[in-house]
Amino acid sequence: MKAEYVNSFYKATKEVFQLLVDIEPKRGELKLVEELKNSKDANVKLGVKGDLKGAILFSFPKDMTLELVKIMSGMEMDKIDKFTTSALGEVANIIGGNAFIFLSEHNLSCDITPPEIFIGEYNPSPWEKEKALLLPLTTPIGEFDITINLKENN
Amino acid sequence: MMWKEKYKIGVEHIDKQHEELFRRVSEFTKVIRSEEDWDARVDKVKETMIFMKDYVIDHFNEEEIYQEQINYPDIETHREAHAKFREGINNYVKIFEEEGFTEEKIQEFGGKLMAWLIMHVGNMDQKIGEYVRSKGGKV
Numbered sequence: 001m002k003a004e005y006v007n008s009f010y011k012a013t014k015e016v017f018q019l020l021v022d023i024e025p026k027r028g029e030l031k032l033v034e035e036l037k038n039s040k041d042a043n044v045k046l047g048v049k050g051d052l053k054g055a056i057l058f059s060f061p062k063d064m065t066l067e068l069v070k071i072m073s074g075m076e077m078d079k080i081d082k083f084t085t086s087a088l089g090e091v092a093n094i095i096g097g098n099a100f101i102f103l104s105e106h107n108l109s110c111d112i113t114p115p116e117i118f119i120g121e122y123n124p125s126p127w128e129k130e131k132a133l134l135l136p137l138t139t140p141i142g143e144f145d146i147t148i149n150l151k152e153n154n
Numbered sequence: 155m156m157w158k159e160k161y162k163i164g165v166e167h168i169d170k171q172h173e174e175l176f177r178r179v180s181e182f183t184k185v186i187r188s189e190e191d192w193d194a195r196v197d198k199v200k201e202t203m204i205f206m207k208d209y210v211i212d213h214f215n216e217e218e219i220y221q222e223q224i225n226y227p228d229i230e231t232h233r234e235a236h237a238k239f240r241e242g243i244n245n246y247v248k249i250f251e252e253e254g255f256t257e258e259k260i261q262e263f264g265g266k267l268m269a270w271l272i273m274h275v276g277n278m279d280q281k282i283g284e285y286v287r288s289k290g291g292k293v
Contacts, residue, residue, distance in 0.1 A: 016273070019272070019273065019276045019277055020269070020272055020273070020276070069265070072155070072268055072269065072272060073155050073180075073183055073187075073268055074155050074156040074180070075155075075183065075184065075187055081261065082258050082261035082262050082265070083186070083187065083261040083262070083264050083265045084265065085265070086261065086262040086263075086264070086265030086266050087265035087266070087268055087269050088265075089265075089266075090265065090266045090269035090270065091269055094269065094273055
């Protein structure tokens with residue numbers, strides 16, 4: 001997997017977070033993981049098709065999810081429900097969309113499928129049991145991960 | 155949902171409309187997040203949906219007319235973004251017509267609408283302001 005895939009996602013995440021919640025996420029050390037799996041509380045998956053195929057998984061702890069939506073809405077959030085997961089899914093969707101705009105500058109044209117939301121640990125489908133890159137991100141409201149599993153569609 | 159001064163693009167009538175959109179979406183969010191019985195809130199939800207649909211269409215049309223007047227170079231990209239936003243709202247209007255105003259679907263719509271509005275006004279529309287300023291505020 002090429003570095004520009006990860007860089008595009010980091011750049012898009014940074015921009016969207018700054019705009020939506022005035023927070024700049026800092027990137028941690030990139031890790032190679034065995035499969036698309038995460039044990040954090042709220043997971044959003046975007047499928048990818050086109051010149052690249054695979055999936056992107058955004059994984060957030062509960063407190064961070066609630067804080068993120070609280071900052072966006074200006075209202076207290078005390079539970080993960082349809083409103084909070086829908087907002088979270090849309091944030092991931094916007095990040096994914098922007099990341100693929102950056103990747104189109106490298107002549108890669110991709111579409112993303114609508115966000116799928118999973119409450120609790122995300123376990124991979126049989127076809128997602130392939131090595132992926134996990135990008136940990138740190139913010140003042142919590143730590144979250146973006147796991148990237150993309151390969152070129154020949 | 156907080157309106158921020160940084161969202162202003164420096165074009166008075168558009169800024170006023172944006173502020174009104176934020177105010178309405180904020181009110182809508184408060185209604186759908188309140189603990190009151192759903193049946194007691196659903197009329198306010200319906201009323202806001204009708205307002206949003208009409209106001210968003212009028213606002214986008216006015217913004218596009220303004221962009222034409224100032225020869226805004228990214229007008230086509232912006233039109234496409236408006237079309238996607240409208241499509242997003244219309245898809246939910248259709249769902250509500252077919253399935254009724256269920257709390258689950260309204261909560262789902264509310265979460266998305268909030269993110270769409272902040273992103274559109276806070277990002278896409280800022281570029282109009284940047285263009286106007288690049289022309290010395292005289293376009």
